Amino acid sequence: MNKDIAIHLKNITKEYPGVVANKNVDFQVFKGEIHALVGENGAGKSTLMKILYGIEQPDEGEILINGKLEQINKVETAINLGIGMVHQEFTLVPSFTAPENIGLGQEPRNSQGIIDWKGLNKLVVNIAEKYGFKVDPSLKMIDASVGVQQRTEILKTLYRNANILILDEPTAVLTPQETDELFTVIRTLVDEGKTVVFITHKLREVMEIADRVTVMRAGEVQGVSETKNTSIAELASQMVGREVFLQVKKDDAKPEEEILNVEDLWVHDARGLLAVKGVSLNIRKGEIVGIAGVEGNGQSELVEALTGLRKTSQGSINYLGENIASSSPKNIRRKKIAHIPEDRTNTGLNTQLSIWENLIGNSYFRKPLSTNGIFNLKKIATHSNKLKEDFDIRAPNISLKVKSLSGGNQQKVVVARELSEDPILTIASQPTRGVDIGNIEAIHEQLVQMRDDGGAVLLVSAELDEVMAVADRVGVMYEGQIVKWVNPKEVDQSQMGLYMAGIKD
Amino acid sequence: MEKFSFKDVLVTFAGLLITAFIAWVLISATGNNPSEVALYLYEGGFKGTRNIANSLYQATPLILTAVATLISFRVGMFNIGINGSMYVGALYAGWAGYKFTTLGHFTHVTVCILIGMLVGAAWMLLPALLRVYAGVSEIISTIILNFVAVLFVSYMANGPFRADPIAPATPRILETAELKQIFPNSQFNTGFFIAVFVAILAHFVLNKTTFGYELRSGGDGLVGMYPSRFSSYLGIPSDRSAIIGMLISGALGGLAGAIEVLGAVRYFFQELEFNQGFDGILIGILGKLEPIGSVIASLFYGAIKNGGFYVDYKTDVSREIIIVLISILIFFVSAQKMVKGLEKYPLIKKLDNFFSRKKM
Ligand SMILES: Nc1ncnc2c1ncn2[C@@H]1O[C@H](COP(=O)(O)OP(=O)(O)O)[C@@H](O)[C@H]1O
Ligand SMILES: [Mg+2]
Numbered sequence: 001m002n003k004d005i006a007i008h009l010k011n012i013t014k015e016y017p018g019v020v021a022n023k024n025v026d027f028q029v030f031k032g033e034i035h036a037l038v039g040e041n042g043a044g045k046s047t048l049m050k051i052l053y054g055i056e057q058p059d060e061g062e063i064l065i066n067g068k069l070e071q072i073n074k075v076e077t078a079i080n081l082g083i084g085m086v087h088q089e090f091t092l093v094p095s096f097t098a099p100e101n102i103g104l105g106q107e108p109r110n111s112q113g114i115i116d117w118k119g120l121n122k123l124v125v126n127i128a129e130k131y132g133f134k135v136d137p138s139l140k141m142i143d144a145s146v147g148v149q150q151r152t153e154i155l156k157t158l159y160r161n162a163n164i165l166i167l168d169e170p171t172a173v174l175t176p177q178e179t180d181e182l183f184t185v186i187r188t189l190v191d192e193g194k195t196v197v198f199i200t201h202k203l204r205e206v207m208e209i210a211d212r213v214t215v216m217r218a219g220e221v222q223g224v225s226e227t228k229n230t231s232i233a234e235l236a237s238q239m240v241g242r243e244v245f246l247q248v249k250k251d252d253a254k255p256e257e258e259i260l261n262v263e264d265l266w267v268h269d270a271r272g273l274l275a276v277k278g279v280s281l282n283i284r285k286g287e288i289v290g291i292a293g294v295e296g297n298g299q300s301e302l303v304e305a306l307t308g309l310r311k312t313s314q315g316s317i318n319y320l321g322e323n324i325a326s327s328s329p330k331n332i333r334r335k336k337i338a339h340i341p342e343d344r345t346n347t348g349l350n351t352q353l354s355i356w357e358n359l360i361g362n363s364y365f366r367k368p369l370s371t372n373g374i375f376n377l378k379k380i381a382t383h384s385n386k387l388k389e390d391f392d393i394r395a396p397n398i399s400l401k402v403k404s405l406s407g408g409n410q411q412k413v414v415v416a417r418e419l420s421e422d423p424i425l426t427i428a429s430q431p432t433r434g435v436d437i438g439n440i441e442a443i444h445e446q447l448v449q450m451r452d453d454g455g456a457v458l459l460v461s462a463e464l465d466e467v468m469a470v471a472d473r474v475g476v477m478y479e480g481q482i483v484k485w486v487n488p489k490e491v492d493q494s495q496m497g498l499y500m501a502g503i504k505d
Numbered sequence: 506m507e508k509f510s511f512k513d514v515l516v517t518f519a520g521l522l523i524t525a526f527i528a529w530v531l532i533s534a535t536g537n538n539p540s541e542v543a544l545y546l547y548e549g550g551f552k553g554t555r556n557i558a559n560s561l562y563q564a565t566p567l568i569l570t571a572v573a574t575l576i577s578f579r580v581g582m583f584n585i586g587i588n589g590s591m592y593v594g595a596l597y598a599g600w601a602g603y604k605f606t607t608l609g610h611f612t613h614v615t616v617c618i619l620i621g622m623l624v625g626a627a628w629m630l631l632p633a634l635l636r637v638y639a640g641v642s643e644i645i646s647t648i649i650l651n652f653v654a655v656l657f658v659s660y661m662a663n664g665p666f667r668a669d670p671i672a673p674a675t676p677r678i679l680e681t682a683e684l685k686q687i688f689p690n691s692q693f694n695t696g697f698f699i700a701v702f703v704a705i706l707a708h709f710v711l712n713k714t715t716f717g718y719e720l721r722s723g724g725d726g727l728v729g730m731y732p733s734r735f736s737s738y739l740g741i742p743s744d745r746s747a748i749i750g751m752l753i754s755g756a757l758g759g760l761a762g763a764i765e766v767l768g769a770v771r772y773f774f775q776e777l778e779f780n781q782g783f784d785g786i787l788i789g790i791l792g793k794l795e796p797i798g799s800v801i802a803s804l805f806y807g808a809i810k811n812g813g814f815y816v817d818y819k820t821d822v823s824r825e826i827i828i829v830l831i832s833i834l835i836f837f838v839s840a841q842k843m844v845k846g847l848e849k850y851p852l853i854k855k856l857d858n859f860f861s862r863k864k865m
Binding site for chain 1: 712713714715716718721722723725733734735737738739740741742
């Protein structure tokens with residue numbers, strides 16, 4: 001490999017009010033390599049990359065690009081230096097097509113200064129072809145899948161002649177298939193001479209795609225290694241700062257009486273199409289039932305129906321002997337059913353509110369948190385601080401807006417709230433999406449603890465590993481139906497893959 | 506909501522400085538003496554009982570319209586029709602002020618105020634229902650209703666409620682309906698205390714009650730975000746919150762109008778002109794959508810406004826220039842990014858850390 005250094009961040013320190021996001025960070029990327037930057041949520045990865053991309057200014061430290069000292073105090077400078085960044089949250093105009101988004105602000109113009117749309121489309125299609133991906137120039141981003149949106153973001157950087165691409169947690173939002181496609185794209189990019197910085201906290205992906213990896217924890221670099229000389233376990237312990245159990249530790253379930261019995265449930269989706277087609281399942285006290293399956297096979301609608309967020313069309317949901325189908329979310333919540341939703345930022349949280357305001361969402365109306373409709377702020381503070389401690393929510397104080405927390409800590413706020421009111425049934429949907437290893441472990445432990453304390457748990461997840469490790473029984477969902485029930489100890493991944501593709505036996 | 510931080514203090518200060526500079530240039534350009542104008546502005550706003558009283562009088566409706574604005578914003582609704590509520594509230598409070606002839610002072614004032622609030626709230630019912638049940642943007646419907654309100658009250662003052670054959674105006678309200686003016690030669694009246702009380706109440710309800718929590722759970726900083734998924738997920742009916750928020754907002758607009766008529770103007774006439782409903786939006790934002798912040802911003806705005814009248818009277822700088830300057834000031838004060846780079850200086854950072862520390 002060519003050992004020219006493309007990026008050298010030297011001794012970078014960056015402090016936000018109350019938190020040191022980067023502390024004397026030294027970060028080197030060789031030209032032409034795929035360099036993974038890993039670390040738990042809040043480790044300071046995004047901050048470091050924002051500094052490189054000119055969005056944030058370091059308090060201390062230097063940036064060398066291709067060996068030359070550079071002052072990157074705005075994004076334009078970074079772009080001119082050939083740096084391109086795809087953010088964790090996409091920055092596309094939903095009503096624009098891919099070429100319109102890609103060319104935005106730098107459209108080719110004809111001699112009268114009028115935008116040459118045809119030329120733009122051609123240019124975009126050419127770039128896409130060069131790197132081996134397809135674009136549909138007429139598809140608006142609002143109708144595009146997440147994978148397509150992400151490729152559009154990547155094309156946007158290539159259109160601006162990026163040589164160094166920073167991808168901030170690109171796989172957090174992707175299905176396994178889309179992840180594979182992304183990896184193909186990344187490999188092509190590197191073959192074409194680009195350098196890629198790939199941020200993630202999924203270590204399996206690091207081992208699969210990266211040449212080298214830098215691990216960060218709490219704003220500091222913990223180590224740099226070549227992937228061929230390290231292991232997932234080693235990286236995980238560097239990341240978390242202690243040994244990590246990649247397997248969920250739990251005893252066999254001791255299920256007791258039935259809590260939930262869903263019979264022949266049919267549910268329509270937002271567009272009025274049938275999404276759940278005759279699902280039956282039951283959950284007993286003291287067990288975790290998992291629902292596996294590729295996303296978009298009716299899992300979301302199933303969960304929404306169970307939690308009252310969506311009307312059912314047919315069938316019954318019997319909870320402790322009472323049919324709660326099409327009941328209101330309020331009624332369902334008051335019956336001690338907790339819900340960790342898949343959409344954290346818009347449904348599970350109001351990110352504009354403070355941590356404590358989010359933590360009391362299911363308990364604000366009860367004593368002693370409020371009396372006769374008036375808050376007891378002291379009691380609320382005690383309650384919230386206890387949850388913050390118990391669930392290890394990393395924040396300087398509970399008055400901080402949830403918006404300013406990292407994704408993993410945001411999820412901990414949701415989990416803490418939902419598990420706090422002694423639920424009888426807990427419905428967890430994609431509970432560890434976008435959450436780092438250390439916290440995934442914690443959330444899994446908490447779900448198992450719920451079970452061992454006599455709760456019933458429904459775990460819906462597109463992460464096969466997760467369902468297989470945590471659940472005691474697993475149903476595979478395909479096209480709105482549960483096509484197979486399995487004991488996770490008795491099947492292997494490839495068999496599950498077939499069920500997930502709708503092949504029954 | 507975001508609490509005040511040291512950065513806000515800095516921004517406000519910087520905004521004041523820049524505005525002062527622009528003011529100096531503008532006023533010099535009109536051939537006047539800037540330092541003389543500044544002196545009159547200060548005197549008119551703050552010097553002597555009468556000026557202070559008048560400043561407080563100017564602030565009274567602003568406090569209410571700012572709180573009305575922030576309540577709607579914080580339930581996630583973008584209500585810009587508070588001026589309309591103010592007009593209809595003023596008209597009907599005025600009507601009640603001469604219509605009920607047998608009531609004692611306290612009862613009569615209370616009835617007039619409640620009627621003004623009720624009508625102001627009713628004025629917001631349509632946009633709220635249209636938003637919740639038909640998906641019509643409340644921005645558009647409330648803007649339209651502002652125009653409707655002006656035409657409606659002028660028709661009423663001209664027709665059904667007209668008393669005077671010469672001028673299109675309602676009869677003067679009875680003495681039993683008056684909010685007392687406290688200082689001689691000033692329109693300052695007890696309505697001011699009502700306004701401050703309402704703001705404190707709003708602060709308490711929004712931040713310290715379950716009702717307030719339910720109202721803002723879906724909005725609060727997410728202006729125009731109704732309907733919120735977070736509320737419905739928690740089992741809080743966001744439709745109800747949106748409607749109630751709009752009604753409260755309208756009621757406070759109506760209250761602002763009622764106080765103007767009961768406390769200062771004492772009758773309603775066709776040419777009566779309100780714009781506090783719009784100023785309230787700016788002030789509410791300036792006060793960071795917090796009731797107490799809005800009171801402070803209103804007091805400041807009221808003083809500048811009154812100072813502006815004094816400048817107008819004393820010099821040939823017109824009061825419009827002062828209004829322009831206030832707008833410029835608000836423009837700069839809301840320019841948060843202005844001090845963005847400053848936080849890299851250790852002193853500023855320390856101060857900022859210190860000021861953003863919270864109790865909980
Ligand atoms: N704009 C900001 N203001 C204050 N704190 C921030 C800001 N951005 C990030 N932080 C804090 O800095 C730390 C590092 O965040 P970040 O770089 O986003 O982590 P990562 O990308 O590794 O998850 C976190 O504790 C986060 O809460
Ligand atoms: Mg990040």
